[in-house]
Amino acid sequence: MRILIIGAAGMLGRRLTEQLLANGRLCGSQIASILAVDVVRPAFSSDAGPTLETATADITDANALRTLVARKPDVIFHLAAVVSGEAETAFDKGYAVNLDGTRHLLEAVRQVGEGYRPRLVFTSSIAVFGAPFPEKIDDTFQCAPLTSYGTQKAIGELLLADYTRKGFVDGVGIRLPTIVVRPGKPNKAASGFFSSIIREPLVGQEAILPVADTVRAWVASPTAAVGFLLHAANMDTGLLGDRRSLTMPGLSITVAEMIEALRRVAGPQVAGRITHQPDPEIAAIVAGWPRDFLATRAEAAGFRADADFDTIICDHIADEEARKAAS
Amino acid sequence: MRILIIGAAGMLGRRLTEQLLANGRLCGSQIASILAVDVVRPAFSSDAGPTLETATADITDANALRTLVARKPDVIFHLAAVVSGEAETAFDKGYAVNLDGTRHLLEAVRQVGEGYRPRLVFTSSIAVFGAPFPEKIDDTFQCAPLTSYGTQKAIGELLLADYTRKGFVDGVGIRLPTIVVRPGKPNKAASGFFSSIIREPLVGQEAILPVADTVRAWVASPTAAVGFLLHAANMDTGLLGDRRSLTMPGLSITVAEMIEALRRVAGPQVAGRITHQPDPEIAAIVAGWPRDFLATRAEAAGFRADADFDTIICDHIADEEARKAAS
Ligand SMILES: NC(=O)c1ccc[n+]([C@@H]2O[C@H](COP(=O)([O-])OP(=O)(O)OC[C@H]3O[C@@H](n4cnc5c(N)ncnc54)[C@H](O)[C@@H]3O)[C@@H](O)[C@H]2O)c1
Ligand SMILES: NC(=O)c1ccc[n+]([C@@H]2O[C@H](COP(=O)([O-])OP(=O)(O)OC[C@H]3O[C@@H](n4cnc5c(N)ncnc54)[C@H](O)[C@@H]3O)[C@@H](O)[C@H]2O)c1
Numbered sequence: 001m002r003i004l005i006i007g008a009a010g011m012l013g014r015r016l017t018e019q020l021l022a023n024g025r026l027c028g029s030q031i032a033s034i035l036a037v038d039v040v041r042p043a044f045s046s047d048a049g050p051t052l053e054t055a056t057a058d059i060t061d062a063n064a065l066r067t068l069v070a071r072k073p074d075v076i077f078h079l080a081a082v083v084s085g086e087a088e089t090a091f092d093k094g095y096a097v098n099l100d101g102t103r104h105l106l107e108a109v110r111q112v113g114e115g116y117r118p119r120l121v122f123t124s125s126i127a128v129f130g131a132p133f134p135e136k137i138d139d140t141f142q143c144a145p146l147t148s149y150g151t152q153k154a155i156g157e158l159l160l161a162d163y164t165r166k167g168f169v170d171g172v173g174i175r176l177p178t179i180v181v182r183p184g185k186p187n188k189a190a191s192g193f194f195s196s197i198i199r200e201p202l203v204g205q206e207a208i209l210p211v212a213d214t215v216r217a218w219v220a221s222p223t224a225a226v227g228f229l230l231h232a233a234n235m236d237t238g239l240l241g242d243r244r245s246l247t248m249p250g251l252s253i254t255v256a257e258m259i260e261a262l263r264r265v266a267g268p269q270v271a272g273r274i275t276h277q278p279d280p281e282i283a284a285i286v287a288g289w290p291r292d293f294l295a296t297r298a299e300a301a302g303f304r305a306d307a308d309f310d311t312i313i314c315d316h317i318a319d320e321e322a323r324k325a326a327s
Numbered sequence: 328m329r330i331l332i333i334g335a336a337g338m339l340g341r342r343l344t345e346q347l348l349a350n351g352r353l354c355g356s357q358i359a360s361i362l363a364v365d366v367v368r369p370a371f372s373s374d375a376g377p378t379l380e381t382a383t384a385d386i387t388d389a390n391a392l393r394t395l396v397a398r399k400p401d402v403i404f405h406l407a408a409v410v411s412g413e414a415e416t417a418f419d420k421g422y423a424v425n426l427d428g429t430r431h432l433l434e435a436v437r438q439v440g441e442g443y444r445p446r447l448v449f450t451s452s453i454a455v456f457g458a459p460f461p462e463k464i465d466d467t468f469q470c471a472p473l474t475s476y477g478t479q480k481a482i483g484e485l486l487l488a489d490y491t492r493k494g495f496v497d498g499v500g501i502r503l504p505t506i507v508v509r510p511g512k513p514n515k516a517a518s519g520f521f522s523s524i525i526r527e528p529l530v531g532q533e534a535i536l537p538v539a540d541t542v543r544a545w546v547a548s549p550t551a552a553v554g555f556l557l558h559a560a561n562m563d564t565g566l567l568g569d570r571r572s573l574t575m576p577g578l579s580i581t582v583a584e585m586i587e588a589l590r591r592v593a594g595p596q597v598a599g600r601i602t603h604q605p606d607p608e609i610a611a612i613v614a615g616w617p618r619d620f621l622a623t624r625a626e627a628a629g630f631r632a633d634a635d636f637d638t639i640i641c642d643h644i645a646d647e648e649a650r651k652a653a654s
Pocket of ligand 2: 333334335336337338339340364365366367384385386387405406407408409410424428450451452453502503504505506507
């Protein structure tokens, strides 16, 4: 079992790599090697083990992908992306990485030939959906994205399905919910506040809520997301037919409910560190986002959401403590 | 009013060009010039008039498109494509023409800058839909194509919407039904028999029906298709919001009903020239095609289907007579 992880220096790529190293197995086989690549060299603790190799590669370079894929990994996780905010302002870069990069990867796999047909797990996003939509979006609803990022992910899904149908690859696209709580520094994503209102108060800092607390979102924890990635690698893709991308299960929850959970888990003082400071621009962006789904196909295929938001917060606290202990 | 028609040597491109020349006007303005291009030089009768210029251009060549678009046409009709059968067997060519070609066109428009924002009419197809689907497909149903051609058209729609949203172009995508009766020689398209069973018997030839006569299709005449193209150029795109592609209205009709109409229009002897010769391969392909729609948005936007199939046949007969008279 040889594994290639592209985008391994990112938030989810790091965790996935660490989880695979800890598990030692995937798809019922022992892991022989993990090649973890990113445009910035992924760094793991020195005792990560002999199965791990790291490298830098830029997926906008078709040759770089040919080199990586020439080793014929059995499973490829494709997580590299320019995120939504950047893809919206840096139009060419977004298309180069999110569209061309994904296409280069599929082409590199196809060019190997000789019956090579790896499992390819592609991280799509619920940003493939755009308003107006029904209260709950089901598995037959159209992809009508309202951002360049969502457009590029939707195109990636179409390519993945076509390359799979033609037998070049065995693809699974997972449409990730908004990942909360995202660890680390606040980033510029418009969705950033969903994480900051939990993360910052827990470490004694003030957080700003730029939207009304009635705003609803579809969320999953980093732990759940890694679970989705592993399950997508392990699952029987015969269940999917020709529709290779699935909306992942999540929690549909309002900001008020998130804050209520924070109060339950960490107390009123912590929850009191959130200040409502309306930002009409962010509010407008968020209004175009999907907020509730019937993730029927994914659930039937065995993908599992987080139990509740309290668990998501507790997970985050435990992760942060483990991180501190390790450093 | 300057017009650029790409794919002008094709079945619909020819008719559109001729219709525009006959009308002399578009979008309430007099037509100053029509540039009709194709990878094979479009040929029109010598008295086509001073407003028409023809040229060859290959849309897989980004530079060729930059040259064409540098003239800043007010309206661009993009009809150039590799059709479904060929896109399925010639994988690279299909992507090069149908995906890259469309993207080169959008990029060429964007690169002009200076507020240039032409109306761009893109001919998509109901092949963006794939089975399983509901009895009638509505305007919110997902694009899950089952061919590379359908995949490439669906990607074209996504790009068109994103380039429109960003203000680079004023795009309208029209998902054409199967066009019946297609004039000329039988072609290799799996849908070819829908036209041959009408066209061949009318000129005294035998035609083969490779599927059961219970097979249902969503069809429109070449005349209706030209009407859609013109309306897409003329319409108020403010009606469309961010969803720029529309399923065109059509007739949902079984093969038995088509043959019944042929009998009514041309008599039992003509209708008797059709022999049922089952072809399981064609039957399987056709089973994946959508057969009925609720084209609500397009109808609300003023697109009009053919009155009935009898009219489609009569139109075809009249066209063929006009063609003979002209040559
Ligand atoms: N985090 C979320 O809320 C969320 C939601 C939906 C989808 N996703 C998707 O999941 C994937 C992982 O998300 P994440 O939160 O870990 O994102 P991240 O931004 O933390 O990681 C993405 C990684 O891709 C790398 N990358 C960017 N351009 C590259 C290039 N040209 N070549 C190689 N690598 C490149 C970056 O260096 C980064 O390490 C992404 O595809 C993202 O679009 C994330
Ligand atoms: N006829 C139908 O039933 C139908 C149904 C749905 C959609 N459409 C779409 O409508 C459009 C017109 O259809 P049509 O029936 O007239 O098709 P057609 O095949 O008669 O015409 C397509 C034209 O595109 C040209 N072309 C191909 N590659 C090119 C390239 N690289 N550069 C420049 N030109 C190139 C061809 O030479 C041809 O003249 C196409 O985009 C087609 O996909 C047609």
